[in-house]
Amino acid sequence: MPLQPHETAFTRAPPPPRPVPVIPDDASALAVARTLAETFIASAAARDLDRELPFEEVERFTRSGLWAITVPKAYGGTGVSSATVAQVIAIVSAADGSLGQIPQNHFHALEVLRNGGSEGQKRALYARVLAGERFGNALAEIGQRDHVRRTRLARDGDGWFVEGRKYYCTGSLFAHRIPTLVEAEEEGRAVTHLVFVPRDAPGVTLVDDWDGFGQRLTGSGSVVFDRVPVEPDWVVPYSASMERPTAIGPFAQILHAAIDLGIGRGAFAETLPFVRDRARPWIDAGVARAGDDPLTLQAIGEVRVRLNAADALLEWAGRFVDRAREAPDAETVAAASVAVAEARSASHRAGLLAANKLLELGGTSATDRAEALDRYWRNVRTHTLHDPVRWKHHWIGAYHLNGRHPPRYGAL
CATH class of the missing domain: 1.20.140.10 (Butyryl-CoA Dehydrogenase, subunit A, domain 3)
Incomplete structure (x- = not known):
């Protein structure tokens, strides 16, 4: 699925991931969030006025360890409560609403992994988060009045690939992987998966075309998938978690x-x-x-x-x-x-x-x-x-x- 003639690929990539500290407990997570928020608010107005995408701030946010707080303790993380994750988001959102929203889908993807991933997928993807990787999202689609997903996980002689287009992909401009909601045909029925696609996989193109008057810095534009090759261990079952x-x-x-x-x-x-x-x-x-x-x-x-x-x-x-x-x-x-x-x-x-x-x-x-x-x-x-x-x-x-x-x- 190629870009439209008026579109330009977004080419700025995040820095390579670096291992993050494991925050010891819920109270420490809230304290870290408060300290970060104090630094974020100082430049929030200028970022909004200039629509300056917060790459540096997102990097500090990740390196604080806060993006790893929902990794379960059994896999080396903090495993904080749901209320603590929510309060971390609220604290950061008070300083900058965009920065508060950017990790929401990262945490959502980790919850999908917790419920539907295999043991091997959990070990591998949780380890990536502890190594400093950020997950974005490619869930929503526009252009149709129904809610049918048209982005597909399909197979040909060379293996599995993803084909389609997503919008409202919050956080993907800053992400190392883009969990992508797809449909596949399996045993005569449609099933849904979340595919943890690397942003630099062949055929992935990001477009910075989010133009809303608010939450302007969330990186919520489009992601285009043009026969993106997919490894089986990137594919986390999703339908079963909804059934x-x-x-x-x-x-x-x-x-x-x-x-x-x-x-x-x-x-x-x-x-x-x-x-x-x-x-x-x-x-x-x-x-x-x-x-x-x-x-x-x-x-x-x-x-x-x-x-x-x-x-x-x-x-x-x-x-x-x-x-x-x-x-x-x-x-x-x-x-x-x-x-x-x-x-x-x-x-x-x-x-x-x-x-x-x-x-x-x-x-x-x-x-x-x-x-x-x-x-x-x-x-x-x-x-x-x-x-x-x-x-x-x-x-x-x-x-x-x-x-x-x-x-x-x-x-x-």
Whole structure:
């Protein structure tokens, strides 16, 4: 599948991987994330204004050891809880929403590997992560109104190959391998696999064509596969993990909730000093400082409560996800999916509210282009479109009222 005439291949490659430190425990992972976030936020506005892809920041992020925290202890990793992974994502997202989203699909791919990989695949791919490799993703496709995957794993006389095109491939510009969702024909039926394709495999072409107004630095463009040769040990079964109950879906979703919560936290952190030091009170308030305006105080209080509630739901949902990961069955997975849907609903609304109030309470001066404060709204609005919150509410209601289990979506 060749490039279109108007497209240009993205040729910048990440540095070769280097072994990363194994972070000892959950508390240490959170501490490392906080330290990194302090360095990321200093240049976040400039990166967004210039659309400077964060290669150096992603490299520091990886070399901190945080991209290896979900490698199970049995394979040499930290094996942190789901809530800890989510909080790491939220902490980084508060500093830079794009940086918080980039590793989401890396962690998703590792969860697919944990559920569907052979023992040999687990040993090999977990070792690659501990050696510093990053995984991107090639899951979604556009151009059709249905949800049928058209990227294929096929066979000819020379072996297996992947043919197709993917979009919204978050993180792939920075990745060493690109886990790719494909369909194959096996024994007369269509089955799905996740193929861990090296980015430098013959026939792989990356295109930097993501042009959304938010999350601009996530590297979420296209990946084209033109008869890419595939080794059998790159192919991790996926259909079986969806046919039986697994925590793949709720684990992926709790990380999305964390991104929205984190961006909201970042917006709130910007709101406080801006209102204290720069905003003007409305004339009807009869006060000299914006910080004494009673309606401003009410708005600040509401944002704080919404963010804290979303944070509490994220931690609560993490316990359900861990229970489903440890003992997956129809009940534990459904309960985890619904708990995460509740967290996503709360983080969706809290993130949007915080970003909106930053601009509303800051006033016209908050729209100064050089401040780039609009990036919080643009980022959270873009990310909250990932999948519709209205369907979260539908399945929450169906579960609690009628005992209906939500569908299992491993890639969402």
